[in-house]
Amino acid sequence: MRISRVTPLPIHSLRHTHAVLLLESGADMKYVQERLGHGGYQIIADVYSHVSKKMEQKNTAQFESYMDDILK
Numbered sequence: 001m002r003i004s005r006v007t008p009l010p011i012h013s014l015r016h017t018h019a020v021l022l023l024e025s026g027a028d029m030k031y032v033q034e035r036l037g038h039g040g041y042q043i044i045a046d047v048y049s050h051v052s053k054k055m056e057q058k059n060t061a062q063f064e065s066y067m068d069d070i071l072k
Helices: 011-024 029-036 042-048 053-070
Strands: none
Touching (some): 011 042, 011 053, 029 042
């Protein structure tokens, strides 16, 4: 059996992943800002909130549901 070596990650990579997972789960930017200790949530919007596939699918589904309700 071959054992693979895991490449160490910088702590900032873990922090970035945590922020993205929070946003994907639906946490609002103010919560993520406070959780990460940033002074404002603009940095969250600029750095961490790039659109992941999961976020895109969730937002598209929310918009479609909203439009379905309007058009009823």
